Amino acid sequence: MLDKTFDPKSVEPRLYAAWEASGAFKPSEDPNAEPFVIVIPPPNVTGSLHIGHALNNTLQDVLTRFHRMRGKAALWLPGTDHAGIATQMVVERQLAAAGNIGRRDLGREAFVDKVWEWKAESGGTITNQLRRLGASCDWSRERFTLDEGLSAAVRKVFVQLYKQNLLYRDKRLVNWDPQFQTAISDLEVEQKEVDGAYWHFAYPLADGVTYQHPIAFDDEGKAVEFETRDYIVVATTRPETMLGDTGVAVHPDDERYKGLVGKFVTLPIVGRRIPIVADDYADPTKGSGAVKITPAHDFNDFGVGKRAGLEAINILTPEAKLNDSVPAEYVGKDRFVARKEIVARAEEEGWLKEIEKTKHMVPHGDRSGVVIEPFLTDQWYVDAKTLAQPALKAVETGETVFEPRHWEKTYFEWLRNIEPWCVSRQLWWGHRIPAWFGPDGAIFVEETEEEAYAAARAQFGADVVLNRDEDVLDTWFSSALWPFSTLGWPEKTADVAKFYPTSTLVTGFDIIFFWVARMMMMGIHFMGEAPFKQVFINALVRDEKGAKMSKSKGNVMDPLILIDELGCDAVRFTMTAMSGQARDIKLSKQRIEGYRNFGTKLWNASRFAQMNECVRVEGFDPATVQQPINKWIRGETVKTVAEVTKALEAPAFDEAAGALYRFVWNVFCDWYLELAKPILNGEDEAAKAETRATAAWALDVILKLLHPVMPFITEELWDKTAEFGPARDTMLIKAEWPELPAEWIDAEAEAEIGWLVGTVGEIRSIRAEMNVPPSAKPGLSVVGAGAETKARLVRHRDLLLTLARLDSVSEAEAAPTGSVPIVMGEATGALAIADFIDLAAEKARLTKEIAGHVGEIEKTNKKLGNPDFLARAKEEVIEENRERLADAEAAKAKLEAALGRLAAVG
């Protein structure tokens, strides 16, 4: 006998272990089995499972389990990411907290050892948490981005790209993170709006030059008044960069400054003589129209400087302090300190003309949170523009499809405007760049040191000494190879042959650029085929008010606590049901409780089945059932199988969950089991046996359909229900997905049960409205029944008596006095509840119902009276309206007759 409730806490670990031990997580070895492959978006190896992971991985597991049951060679390949900056940051913070020396004092090797120690310590956390979620990953294939195989893939890709001129070293401005002291890519920069100002500085003209500057204008904007100036005004949001100015730019067509192009200013504080140049970049409508140029510390100025041949003077250290290229009193000062001091000095010396307070966008490092500095350094770049073209084409042609489709626009927009990808990082935790520097700026890019030396010796002789590049690669460089490096590439493994390209990638929109686009580029370039057939973009989980969950807001919901409290299946069902496509998921605990209740409902339905000896019968063929309710539930089951299968194929997770919920609760529990009770408690042994077998069969189908979403409770019931019936030949996880013939849908049974459900519903509704107490059992007289209705009344007498709580069901010539009418198709039922009738209330009820029909009739008449409608609408729509009209008119007539009788009595 089943326990009173399902106990997830004891069941979950036991079943997970059993699944894993059985080898169920490994893909089928059947050579004919079509592969279904998902590579996991690798979480940070030292991270822990948050609610977003719970959603993302639930969906992946639902797909994996579904396709596994459908007989595919289903592989869900797990793994973790070394997450360069994030992990290095954590370990550095730990060192600091423990009072240890910093990483630079520790030295590279010792520090990296520390990180590996930390990985060993906490690296299992997230994978164990994935197990708690029920994730059916093939753990025997688990990978880590820094393990040997993946590192080999990284080296191979780097070298190959270099030799194909798709990867190169360049000196240009990069986004420099002064806290981590590394370059970062454009994507790792976040623009944040901050309070700032434009400081207007007057730079004195050199060599005694003066010019006439307009100060008043007429209505047409023509200058009418001028003053003589011996300075030019420039505006800046970053005063400290003036120490690196090497020019002032004005627009070539700007009348005000035309005469100044080619002249010089004397840079205040520094005293440097710098030229005034003409460049389109200078916008006459902005500020004074003249802009100071700091080529080494501004992306735009870098361009201007190049065009005008200006020197680029780097004035900052890697920590963003002023270096020794500036006057002595500023050397070593922090950039923000210097800013204040320079503004103060400008004011003092009289060349600060104006301070204009403003808000503007300032770049910040997404990890460090500090202001990013454009910084002139040598870095490695990937020619993303070239690699992007086939990646664009793959989505344009539909080789890879995004779901929902609209994300393709986002993908296109980014790839069409892509910039070179800076892939080198001045960090220690990551893949060391396979490049060696030789004499005279020679660079040797090879997979191994030996090869690099071999190449170098060929060029420089035997004594050549090489220095390996100190830098590591952007974490996303290795992540970009994930769909094939995890399968064993560059080795020619069986897995690569069988499982590439993968089927579906399930991930969040926030990493379409970081990850998806780059996997597309690398996958196509190295494998010749896009890495996925489908990219399913899942929503973002927010709190119940719609706010993003964050530790600082204190609104995070820990999925593991939710699993502890409400069970894994409830959490999974919630994730599946809420994974609609177009919006964020607002998660509330109440919602999860609702789905926990759903699990309990299923459990109790199984208990009921067990108590009533609804045991699976070997060789039972649903095609042979005779009882209308059994024919009906058979058809409903067929429809549900089709619906859920279609939804999971798409995938449309919410639709699958919705179909399952409705079928289990509103069809199977609310109606089928209730309808089955009189038979199960009755004397007709044949009907009883048939109903028992049908109920057990339907429950079995339910367990299968529900398994991908709620694996634990279904597997447990699969096991428990076998205790009383034939033994199972497999665990549910490996059971075959149901496929049922459409012929099992019986239109007649459907109509009959529909009639029954409708009649019971109407009687219940009247009873509630008239306040008929549950203990009262009125009689039902049916007037004007046709042959079919008569037969149904006989067949379902017991059901009507029980479900509608009636004393008797009989045919009659006329409705008894004081009865209340209900429409039963062509017939009229009369419910004998005279004792409970409030005449006024019943009149009101009838009047309201008649009014409803009248409205319907008018509306439909109008439609059918429209010649255009009759001429242009589809035939079945017209027919439907005719039927609707006839039904409404018949119902109206019956109710009016009853109202008339009531009026006669009253």
Add this chain to the structure above:
RNA sequence: GGGCAGUUAGCUCAGCGGUAGAGCGUCUCCUUUACACGGAGAGGGUCGGGGGUUCGAUCCCCUCACUGCCCACCA
């Protein structure tokens, strides 16, 4: 400044060319031998505003408004 998405019942969301739906919440009733994590019933919406296409629009087109997100080097 550019782009994307959303606006449907008190709340959260489905529906997306032919009678407006679900869950939760609300109200009424019910300890009926699977389940009170339950059962029965009820109330509640001019589908953001305005145009247009159509026999017919919540659904398609245009436009406006508001909300959220992404991208962008503007001194």
